[in-house]
Amino acid sequence: MGKCISFFLLMFMFFNQGISQNPQLKSGVVFKKLFLDYQSQNGGSFSEFKEYRHGYEIGYHRMLSDKIAINFPLRYGVVNSHLDSINCLKKRVASLDAQFQYQFNEPGRKIIPYVLAGVGGVMEQEGDFNIQIPAGLGFYFRLAPNAYVTIQSEFRYSLAESRNNLQHGVGFTYLFGKAPEETPKIMEKVMEDNDNDGIANELDLCPNAFGSKELNGCPDKDGDGVADYLDKCPDTKGLAAFGGCPDTDMDGISDNEDECPNVAGTKALKGCPEKVVDTDGDGVPDADDKCPGEKGTSATMGCQDADGDGVVDKDDKCPNKPGLKVYYGCPDTDGDGIDDSRDKCPKVAGTVANEGCPEIKSEDKKTLEVAMQAVQFQTGSAILKSESNAVLNQIADIMNRYPDFNMNISGHTDNTGSSSANQSLSERRAKTCYDYLIKRGISADRMNHTGFGESRPISTNDNEKGRTLNRRVEFNLVNRQ
Incomplete structure (x- = not known):
């Protein structure tokens, strides 16, 4: 019995929490006379009404909404033992359920059908306890706003063996609290609406033309927000500032008054621009054209680019x-x-x-200076000595490192011998160096060669040391033009 009480207290507390959240809904009590049928579901016959036993129900009823209610019925009765349908013994049972009802209720309805489902616990005389799941239907017959006669039948499925049963009840339900007052219907004045636009004639500025609420019942064919009866251009979308007409060129003069509607103009010329002088026809007026005699562009103020x-x-x-x-x-x-x-x-x-x-590196300049004396020829001839090849190879490398430079090759002699012979010798020696560098892959168009004979000494010819310095070939890098 202790288990049964604990189970129902828990169930009641759970559902009561949900109920307490809706204190404005009605509560009530239920009384029923019960007819209990354990026999037909456990080997007996459904039609043996004399086997039905009696019971009683008292319950708590709570409306959760206008259609949903919850009941907590507490029942007590005597049933025939399910163990032997022929030689059955009478047994006392008590139960407590939580049942949800869905009521097919409408305002003013006198008979309210409902369906129910829930869960309950049953304690039998011998101390046996089982869980049952009821499902059924019933009817409320309204006697007064708060009073109902109730008829209900339910099938109860038991989680224990051989305890399925049917229970039928007839009783009375009373709801506490004040019955809701019916709001009296206010007779609305029927207002005419000739154009069926949802705006009564009394409020409709255009009662015979279908319109919109925004324009007080008047139409707006072009959808520019200006009612047609006020729109100077009712078939063309425009601006309210211009009485519903557009201003295509945005010169402040509406198109219906603008003689040049696609070109911005002035009011003095009825929307047309002033005549502009453009001598060269480049689209830039002479007043703004910095080159009025030649066709240019507006980006360059009329000048060519x-x-x-x-x-x-x-x-x-x-x-x-x-x-x-x-x-x-x-x-x-x-x-x-x-x-x-x-x-x-x-x-x-x-x-x-x-x-x-680019600047020539100092080490490359030094190489070219050394080359003046390091490039040697056989005496009195333009034939290179073998030791000169290494120096010329270095010069070729320098030329490759400075592709944007050309080279001037100039030959020089001392004053020994005739000046004509010296001139010829200096030219031939310069040409020999030129040919060598071409063989090393230097382009001919990057070099020129010439001879100056004895005309450009860099030292005295009065002694051997000075004459040695004057016998030379100069290699000068110059910027390409």
């Missing part, structure tokens, strides 16, 4: 090559800060001091 670099031709030092404004329209291909028009090495970054060409 052949290379499209933004520097007009009259100010462009390189009018056929796109360049930068800072260089007066000339490019700076190698990005060394010296524009190509002044850069003698435009494809290789260099220095201002070297006119845009």
Whole structure:
């Protein structure tokens, strides 16, 4: 018995928590006379009404909403023992359920059908306890706003063996609290709406034309927010500021009053622009054209810009090559800060001091200086001595490292012998070095050679040391033009 009480207390506390959240809904009590049938579900006959036993129910009823209720019926009765349908013994049983009802209720209905389902615990006379699951249907017959006669039948499925049963009941339900007052119906005045636009004639500014609430019942064919009866251009979407007409050129003059609706103009000229003088026909008025005698573009204020670099031709030092404004329209291909028009090495970054060409390294300059005396020839001839080959090879390497430079090769002699013979010898020696470098892969168009004979001494010819210095071949790197 203790188990049964604990089970029902737990169940009641759980459901009561949900009920307490709806204190505004009705509570009530239920009383029923029960007819208990354990026999038909356990080997007996359903039609043997005399086998039905009696019981009683008292319960708590709670409306959770206008259609859903919960009941806690406490029942007591005497049933025939399920163990022997023929020689059955009478047995007392007590039960407590939690049952949910769904009521097919509508305002004013006198008969309210409902279905139910739930769970319950049953304690038998001998101390046996089992769980049963009821499901059924019933009817409420309204006697008064708070009072009902109840008829109910339910099938109860037991989780214990041979305890399924049917229970039928007839009783009375009373709900506490004040019955809801019916709100009296207020007779609404029937208002006419000739155009069926949902706006009564009394409020409709256009009672015979279908319109919108926003425009007080008036139509707006072009959908510009200006009612047709106020719209100066009812078939063309426009602006309220212009009485529903558009202003295509946005010159402040509506199209219906604008003689040039697609070109912005002035009010004085009825929406048309003032006549503009454009002598060269480039679309830039002479008043704004910095070159009114030549066709240009608006971007260059009417002046020509052949290379499209933004520097007009009259100010462009390189009018056929796109360049930068800072260089007066000339490019700076190698990005060394010296524009190509002044850069003698435009494809290789260099220095201002070297006119845009890279500086020659000091060790390479030293090699060229040494070469003046290191390149040796057989006495009185233009035939190279073998030790000169290594020096010329170094010069070829230097030429390859400085592709933007050319080389001037010049031959010189002392004053021994006739000047004509010395002139010829200096030319032939310079040519010999030139030919050697070509064989080493240096392009001929990067070199030139010449002889100066005895005309350009770098020392005295009065002694052997000075004459030795004057007999030389010079190799000078120069910027390519």
